[in-house]
Amino acid sequence: MDSILIQGGRRLDGAIPISGAKNAALTLLPCALLTSDELTLTNLPRLADVDSFGHLMNMLGVSTKVDAMRPGEFGRRMTLQAREITSTVAPYDMVRRMRASILVLGPMLARAGEATVSLPGGCAIGDRPIDLHLKALEAMGAEIEIAAGYVKASAPKGRISGGEFSFPVVSVGATENALMTAVLATGRTQLFNAAREPEIVDLCNLLVAMGARIEGIGSSHLIIDGVEGLNGCTYAVMPDRIEAGSYACAAGITGGSIDLVGARPEDMLATTNALAHAGLIVELHDKGIKVTADGGMRPLALSTAPFPGFATDMQAQFMAMLCRANGESFLEETIFENRYMHVPELRRMGAEIDVRGRSAIVHGVPKLTGASVMATDLRASMSLVLAGLAAEGETEVLRVYHLDRGYERLEEKLSAVGAVIERRSAG
Numbered sequence: 001m002d003s004i005l006i007q008g009g010r011r012l013d014g015a016i017p018i019s020g021a022k023n024a025a026l027t028l029l030p031c032a033l034l035t036s037d038e039l040t041l042t043n044l045p046r047l048a049d050v051d052s053f054g055h056l057m058n059m060l061g062v063s064t065k066v067d068a069m070r071p072g073e074f075g076r077r078m079t080l081q082a083r084e085i086t087s088t089v090a091p092y093d094m095v096r097r098m099r100a101s102i103l104v105l106g107p108m109l110a111r112a113g114e115a116t117v118s119l120p121g122g123c124a125i126g127d128r129p130i131d132l133h134l135k136a137l138e139a140m141g142a143e144i145e146i147a148a149g150y151v152k153a154s155a156p157k158g159r160i161s162g163g164e165f166s167f168p169v170v171s172v173g174a175t176e177n178a179l180m181t182a183v184l185a186t187g188r189t190q191l192f193n194a195a196r197e198p199e200i201v202d203l204c205n206l207l208v209a210m211g212a213r214i215e216g217i218g219s220s221h222l223i224i225d226g227v228e229g230l231n232g233c234t235y236a237v238m239p240d241r242i243e244a245g246s247y248a249c250a251a252g253i254t255g256g257s258i259d260l261v262g263a264r265p266e267d268m269l270a271t272t273n274a275l276a277h278a279g280l281i282v283e284l285h286d287k288g289i290k291v292t293a294d295g296g297m298r299p300l301a302l303s304t305a306p307f308p309g310f311a312t313d314m315q316a317q318f319m320a321m322l323c324r325a326n327g328e329s330f331l332e333e334t335i336f337e338n339r340y341m342h343v344p345e346l347r348r349m350g351a352e353i354d355v356r357g358r359s360a361i362v363h364g365v366p367k368l369t370g371a372s373v374m375a376t377d378l379r380a381s382m383s384l385v386l387a388g389l390a391a392e393g394e395t396e397v398l399r400v401y402h403l404d405r406g407y408e409r410l411e412e413k414l415s416a417v418g419a420v421i422e423r424r425s426a427g
Ligand SMILES: CC(=O)N[C@H]1[C@@H](OP(=O)(O)OP(=O)(O)OC[C@H]2O[C@@H](n3ccc(=O)[nH]c3=O)[C@H](O)[C@@H]2O)O[C@H](CO)[C@@H](O)[C@@H]1O
Pocket: 022, 023, 024, 026, 100, 126, 127, 128, 129, 130, 131, 132, 133, 134, 169, 170, 171, 172, 173, 174, 312, 313, 335, 336
């Protein structure tokens, strides 16, 4: 198994290009199922999850062609074409490895009139049920059956009718599945309390470019009028606000200065506000956001919430950064019930963190020390990388495959701003 080795204690300084967003890519890719035309996505991040999604699309009969971007550019371009959907089954082995596979359910149902997708099961950060995905589809006229670990959705007359659904809890994935179904329905769909994450806006913008009719984009009330068919197009994936936020925390924890080139300020106000409250200097410019540490860091009180609130996907990285703040920070995780898996590992590096249920108190410490650490999920792994960058001595982060799901060329990007970091291959 590969690991990442970090010699900590260096102040990071320089520019990091921000890649296309994993969580946008994973909802834009299944849109290829909605049309027999070609869909070309550019600025796709080179990530294990994007590769896995490409394989899943191939299994459903979608052709994929990948071109490199211009030399020196990150990301790549993928052209997908679903002339026909040859299988409407997303198998367990695929869904088990990548939860976002559930996002083929809506578009397959909308285009082929049926879809069978393995139930994803829980994962390290929590239970993560898909009941709201299914209830939204039912409200739009789908029939749902669950058997042998699979969910089978079908449209009684071959096409979904559309309908109204109010989400009792804000769900990014369920909103995405409902949207991708509604665009090809015979009638109107209204979604209330829909997620408003920038990745949802990116999805709506792509669907509109494909010919969909959606009102209320960016709000929690989406009105979708189904159309007879959608066309292909070329579309650039939005920048990754979570990757950008993670590198901003690298500036904070190392007392450095990092220019996040390509980051979009409007997508990450909760993050930049938190950085500014901690005492970092946040400068917005026409190419991105520059974050600079300015002496000691102040402690924070943060509670995760759906967009525009503070993202749960940033909680672990802020926790690592706040280990070096002057005083006690308070964190509350309201989205996932088990998202403090990084705490025992951070403690092994000298962090002082008390966890009570969904709350955590982070006592700032004068120093962290390198250690061998491992985490069970993506953002938890990134929090260990951040702690390693600031720690005295060597840190080895194990289970790198979590990082490869969500951080494109992590070592290269961090080395370019002065980190001493390398990947050790197990051979
Ligand atoms: C690929 C992707 O985009 N992943 C993101 C997406 O995950 P994902 O779409 O899985 O997360 P959701 O927004 O659906 O989950 C939010 C909350 O709703 C609950 N819930 C969700 C669906 C459902 O049917 N029933 C239910 O109870 C979940 O358990 C959780 O407590 O949004 C999360 C919340 O911003 C992020 O952390 C993930 O990085």
